[in-house]
Amino acid sequence: MPEVWSSIAPHPWNLVAAGAAAAGLLFAFVGGSTFLAIWAERKVSARVQDRLGPTRVGPFGLLQSLADGIKLIAKEDFAPDGADRFLFRLAPYLAFCAAFCGFLALPFGSGLVAEELDAAAFFVLAVLSGEVFGVILAGYASASKWALFGGIREAAQVVSYEAPRALCVVVPVCVAGTLSLTAFGRQQVGGFWNWYVFHDPFTFLAFLVFFVTATAGCKRAPFDLAEAESELVAGFHTEYSGIRWSYFFLAEYGSMFAVSGLASLLFLGGWHTGVLPFEPAERYGYWVGNVLNAGVFITKCWVLVLVMIWMRWSLPRLRIDQVMETCLRYLLPTACGLLVGVCLWQLAVPAAVGEVVRFVLAFGTLAAMLMLFASLLTPDGDPTPRGDLPGVWAGRPTPLTHPLSRGGRR
């Protein structure tokens, strides 16, 4: 992006201006996404639990995060007596910086990237692995046994899950032959059957494994052992309050969006719609095309984040030994097998067979999703009569069918 600024400012200052603009835009994106994602998390969780969620602040409760933010800023920011204050205060910023720096190398469109890196996929993984350090420090510096347990669990979990996550990133890298995320996006232009998730069965499975390990790497439920509230009060952030506490959430949602962006670039066609057979930035010009690109990319990120939220509220939390066993005994060997498999596929399978498999995978997935949506949208054949209870409770008395005023309790 420095080319845009070179017409406005002389040489060293155009780079400075481009950097400042990119940092500001990315910060606005991370902040705004977190703002909306917290609202979405509360709404989705409420719907899953048959509640309404926030409704009072703004339309549909959209401004709930703002109200929460004001409350958090107004709260007292204190550290426990025994804590190491310097580390206690530093830890949330470390976690947030790591999550934020991951976005520096994520392209939102063709050439729409803060810093074009040759090894961007590796860089994003490397930077995101630093987030765990903030969490461990928070757990250690709090001088509280709950926080310490949370920190230790986080260290063990995240360091273990990094290995299968990195191996799953290598699988599409083997197919694409590059580590540059911009090149990844450009290679997946055209129909959605060109996306790398449908390239062969190994990349398809690698996407699923990557998504699970990425969820665990963001310490999201069902892998949120670092803050398991049923055992550890609130885990690593037990002693935090006020705005400092909310930085951890900024970091968590930031890294959720970062891994979702990485997943959509590596597997799901990046900024391409999957329908247009050309690159919008070349057809409509840099700015118009890239606004469309960024919109598509952000939508894909949001879909993956919503799936993470959906998983969090649908699945029960695993035990810590189950979490470690899932990773070391199942996900890690699976990821190694997928890596070997995709290399053999690239070497041995003839191109015609590869094309057939690609179309079968792509259209099979599309058909499965369409059937799923159709089954969700069609009404049941025999709807329960109004006032009656469904399923195994059919025929039982309710206050509507047997008003208490007449018959009373049976």
Added chain:
Amino acid sequence: MTLPVALFAVVATATAVSALGVVLSQRIVRSAVWLLFTLVGVAVLYFLLGAEFLGAAQLVVYVGGTLVLVVFGIMLTAQGPFDTLTTRPAEWAVGGTLGVALFALLAHAVMGVEAKPAGDGPLPGTGPLGVAFLGDYLLPFEIVSVHLLVVLIGAAYLARAKRRAKP
């Protein structure tokens, strides 16, 4: 002063200051945090030089791996809540002498090497690096790989669950 020189000055100063912090802080975990800043500073220097792969490798190996394990080890083994280090004068003397000697050696070596003029073209990316690893430098690469594998197996052997024979 050009922009790269200014950036180098800022990053190098920050790296050096945090390196001093590693040596001078009394608490082990604070040392680890200063070490984090030192290692990140070195990674940023690599990025400034255009060696992106090396910088990312520095981050993933040292920050994501080694430092986390250091803090993990301290958390598992510390007796009190915050362990402090006390340094005796003799240790200061030995450490200081060694440090000055190493610095002198490195400075002498650096001054002896003629700096290449900075090229304008893009640096070779990860592709040539990988080809070099699996081509000209295959034997050293494999020796290092096998060495790491031996270390891994040894660590797994030492840390294995010791099963007692049931009475």
